[in-house]
Amino acid sequence: MSDSKNSWPLWEVFIRSKQGLGHKHVGSLHAADAEMAIGNARDVYTRRQEGVSIWVVPAENITASSPENAEALFDPANDKVYRHPTFFVLPDEVNHM
Numbered sequence: 001m002s003d004s005k006n007s008w009p010l011w012e013v014f015i016r017s018k019q020g021l022g023h024k025h026v027g028s029l030h031a032a033d034a035e036m037a038i039g040n041a042r043d044v045y046t047r048r049q050e051g052v053s054i055w056v057v058p059a060e061n062i063t064a065s066s067p068e069n070a071e072a073l074f075d076p077a078n079d080k081v082y083r084h085p086t087f088f089v090l091p092d093e094v095n096h097m
Contacts, residue, residue, distance in 0.1 A: 011029055013037070
């Protein structure tokens, strides 16, 4: 095999559990391709058969914001109070919302 494990790309793994509606990041692994990444993710992260869906994403394709930029990125939303549920008055008949 000409490819060594050290040259395989890094994949981020997301699993959707039987109880969940969304996928959650569970970890990372190295694999030669997407098919191998899914198989390895199944073996490593769903040993108790808790998953119903696996996503693998090449780590190099993920772009993230920086915590240092959080104020500038999220601050404009604070000016829109109508987006917060506290802006609306709920009728007494509505419980546990």
